[in-house]
Amino acid sequence: MATNAASPQINPEAYPWAESPALPIFSRYLVGMRWVLILLMSLLTLWFSSNPLFGIPVHTGRISPWLVVAAIIACNVPLSVWIWRRWLPAGGSRMHWLVASEALQAIGWTALAGGSSFFFLFFMLAIVESSVVYSWRAMLRLVLLLVTLRLLMTIPDLVQQRTTIATSLAQPMVVGMLFVGALLTILNEQVRREQHARREDAIVAARNAALNQIASQLSNSGFDVERLRAILLAGAHSFLQAEFTLILRYAEEADGAGWHVLASTTERHPVGQRVSGWNDILAEQGLTLMGAGYQLPLPAFVRNDGIDQLIGASLTAPAYTVRGALIIGRRAPQALSENEQLFVGSLVREAGIALRNARLYVLEQEQVKALQRFEAARSTFFSTVAHELKTPLTVLKTLALSQLDLPTIPPAVLAEISEATEQNLRRIETLINDLLEVTRLEAEAITLRPHALDLAMHAERFVAGMRPLVERRQRHVQLVVAGVLPLVWADAKRVDQVLVNLVNNAVKFAPPASTVEVTIAPTNHDRDVQVCVLDRGPGVPNDERARVFEKFYTKAADKALTGLGLGLFICRELVRLHGGQIWLEDRPGGGSCFCFTLPQLREDTADAES
Numbered sequence: 001m002a003t004n005a006a007s008p009q010i011n012p013e014a015y016p017w018a019e020s021p022a023l024p025i026f027s028r029y030l031v032g033m034r035w036v037l038i039l040l041m042s043l044l045t046l047w048f049s050s051n052p053l054f055g056i057p058v059h060t061g062r063i064s065p066w067l068v069v070a071a072i073i074a075c076n077v078p079l080s081v082w083i084w085r086r087w088l089p090a091g092g093s094r095m096h097w098l099v100a101s102e103a104l105q106a107i108g109w110t111a112l113a114g115g116s117s118f119f120f121l122f123f124m125l126a127i128v129e130s131s132v133v134y135s136w137r138a139m140l141r142l143v144l145l146l147v148t149l150r151l152l153m154t155i156p157d158l159v160q161q162r163t164t165i166a167t168s169l170a171q172p173m174v175v176g177m178l179f180v181g182a183l184l185t186i187l188n189e190q191v192r193r194e195q196h197a198r199r200e201d202a203i204v205a206a207r208n209a210a211l212n213q214i215a216s217q218l219s220n221s222g223f224d225v226e227r228l229r230a231i232l233l234a235g236a237h238s239f240l241q242a243e244f245t246l247i248l249r250y251a252e253e254a255d256g257a258g259w260h261v262l263a264s265t266t267e268r269h270p271v272g273q274r275v276s277g278w279n280d281i282l283a284e285q286g287l288t289l290m291g292a293g294y295q296l297p298l299p300a301f302v303r304n305d306g307i308d309q310l311i312g313a314s315l316t317a318p319a320y321t322v323r324g325a326l327i328i329g330r331r332a333p334q335a336l337s338e339n340e341q342l343f344v345g346s347l348v349r350e351a352g353i354a355l356r357n358a359r360l361y362v363l364e365q366e367q368v369k370a371l372q373r374f375e376a377a378r379s380t381f382f383s384t385v386a387h388e389l390k391t392p393l394t395v396l397k398t399l400a401l402s403q404l405d406l407p408t409i410p411p412a413v414l415a416e417i418s419e420a421t422e423q424n425l426r427r428i429e430t431l432i433n434d435l436l437e438v439t440r441l442e443a444e445a446i447t448l449r450p451h452a453l454d455l456a457m458h459a460e461r462f463v464a465g466m467r468p469l470v471e472r473r474q475r476h477v478q479l480v481v482a483g484v485l486p487l488v489w490a491d492a493k494r495v496d497q498v499l500v501n502l503v504n505n506a507v508k509f510a511p512p513a514s515t516v517e518v519t520i521a522p523t524n525h526d527r528d529v530q531v532c533v534l535d536r537g538p539g540v541p542n543d544e545r546a547r548v549f550e551k552f553y554t555k556a557a558d559k560a561l562t563g564l565g566l567g568l569f570i571c572r573e574l575v576r577l578h579g580g581q582i583w584l585e586d587r588p589g590g591g592s593c594f595c596f597t598l599p600q601l602r603e604d605t606a607d608a609e610s
Contacts, residue, residue: 031080038076042069140185204339210239211343215350223361229263232351236328237265239343243307244268246327247315248275259325268305275301287344288312293335308333313348315355324355377552377565389428434566438551441573448491448577452601455488455495455529456481459520462499470503474512477503482521487601488529494574495598501567502533502594509537509592528580528597536591545584571596 214235229247237245244266248259259275269275290296291309298310307329315324326348336344440446463479470477499518506516517534540548547553549572554565575582575596582596 034076035080038072042072143182143185200339210235211346211350214347219354223358225355225358225362228351228354228358232326232347232355233263233265235347236326236344239347240311240328240330240340241332243305243329243331245329248325248327250324262324266305269301275299287341289336292333302329305329307331309336311336311344313344315348315352324352326351377550389431393428434570437570438566441570446574446577448494450489450491450578452487453490453492453495454485455490455520455531455598456485458492458495459499459518459531462496463518466500466503470507470516473507475507475510476513476515477507478515478517480517480519482519485520485522485529488598489601490578490598494578498571498574498596499531499533501571505567505594506533506535506537506592510535511537522600523597526600528599530595530597532593532595534587534591534593536587536589539586539590539592540584548584549582568594 214231217231217235233245233247236242242265244264246261246265246269247263249262250259261269261271261273261275264271264273288296289309289311291298291307293309298307302310309330309332311326311328311330313326313328315326326344328344437446459479459481463477467477503516503518510516514536517532519532519534521530522528523530549568550565551569552565553569571594572582575598579599580597582594585593585595587593
């Protein structure tokens with residue numbers, strides 16, 4: 001998307017006198033020259049009654065020369081003060097003010113002596129002064145106005161039908177004024193263009209120096225994202241003399257996608273503030289310019305900040321999932337110059353590259369850590385598998401050798417040997433089944449066979465079947481059903497598999513003589529049924545809860561309690577296949593509480609099944 005406003009052209013008339021191409025000291029010299037001329041012409045007017053060169057009167061007596069001199073001084077005092085302090089009224093009123101001042105003085109000169117007044121020399125000085133301040137178009141307009149005033153000064157002589165040297169010289173003086181005005185206009189325009197080019201070169205040099213300094217700071221900041229943001233904010237804030245500078249981030253949130261303040265230089269817009277109504281405004285590439293001098297109005301979130309303009313620039317390309325934007329608020333009625341726009345564009349490109357590299361570095365470090373965790377899990381996995389296989393195989397080998405050494409084995413001993421053999425074979429079978437189950441889950445090769453299931457009745461049969469095995473390990477198991485349960489849509493075999501893993505895990509960590517509880521209750525939103533398995537074990541630390549459902553994750557103080565770390569992973573994947581969720585909570589009074597949900601049977605599902 002292109003910039004919303006064209007690059008503004010530099011207009012010399014739009015600048016105050018202090019910012020004109022002419023040197024301020026030259027303007028002060030002209031002020032001094034003006035006052036020297038005022039004093040000289042005043043003395044001549046007050047001292048002589050006629051022109052000493054031509055013998056013509058310099059005042060007619062119709063108006064007091066003292067009054068005219070006082071009026072001229074009164075007109076020039078504020079003008080001189082403004083120029084000396086490098087300030088004049090802004091806008092087009094400067095030209096109007098100067099013309100009005102010269103016109104009032106010309107009226108006084110005309111009333112004093114018509115075209116014979118010494119003060120007509122001020123017209124030439126005004127032409128020189130205008131060449132210092134205004135563009136060639138404005139200067140030509142002023143010259144024509146001054147020439148017109150000079151001609152009007154001869155009207156009293158023409159009305160009285162008397163020809164004087166002043167009226168005879170009027171036409172040559174007008175031609176001379178036009179010639180001087182044209183010459184100064186040409187020289188002024190040439191000097192103005194040269195100084196404009198030098199000013200542009202200085203601006204470009206300053207911009208490049210600032211960009212080089214910022215680029216150096218960005219490159220020296222390494223991959224510290226916070227420092228990169230601080231450098232970006234400081235660079236834009238300082239170079240553009242901003243009221244505030246923000247970095248926004250576009251991301252998906254729980255309440256929807258939107259822009260949020262990521263870094264800020266003002267308390268009005270703190271970090272984390274959501275910026276509404278910005279999505280449709282920011283250009284994906286280039287600059288978005290709003291406020292004074294542009295077509296787009298200021299967005300709602302900054303209208304009470306006392307700024308005139310808002311500049312938005314994208315920090316990342318639209319192909320990225322996470323986008324960023326640099327926002328600059330300014331108090332400046334003039335539009336951004338082309339050089340300022342180029343600076344902002346170059347700055348956000350440099351910063352965008354640096355931030356992107358920093359994000360890639362962070363992602364790389366996360367991947368390295370993930371690979372390190374995977375390598376550690378792989379080593380632990382092979383070590384655990386070897387241990388899990390070696391232990392039952394050693395037992396089986398010992399039992400086999402004992403049968404060879406004893407020719408006759410008492411029935412009681414033979415029964416114990418058979419039971420031990422069966423337990424270790426079952427242990428090996430469970431290990432192999434878990435490994436195969438994980439492989440099928442990762443390959444998405446498991447297909448559920450869901451049906452309408454009475455979970456309360458099913459759980460009662462399950463607990464009854466588990467009770468002898470649990471009590472053999474000196475623990476107890478209890479089922480608690482909250483009221484009447486709706487039917488669920490689930491695969492009974494896979495539900496048993498989840499319950500077996502959770503109950504075995506609870507029994508493994510529960511202290512002797514404690515009770516493992518299985519609770520079933522409908523959820524508050526009446527879409528699922530919640531099943532929880534509670535124990536009185538040591539619980540799981542907060543920093544490990546996010547990983548207990550990971551594949552191969554094992555963490556237990558007693559190495560005899562560790563397994564392959566596949567049971568909870570299998571539970572998670574099977575629950576997800578049902579469309580449910582599984583999580584871990586603290587149990588009041590100590591212990592762990594593993595919960596999962598199963599979807600209730602819906603009418604549309606039942607109709608499709610029938």
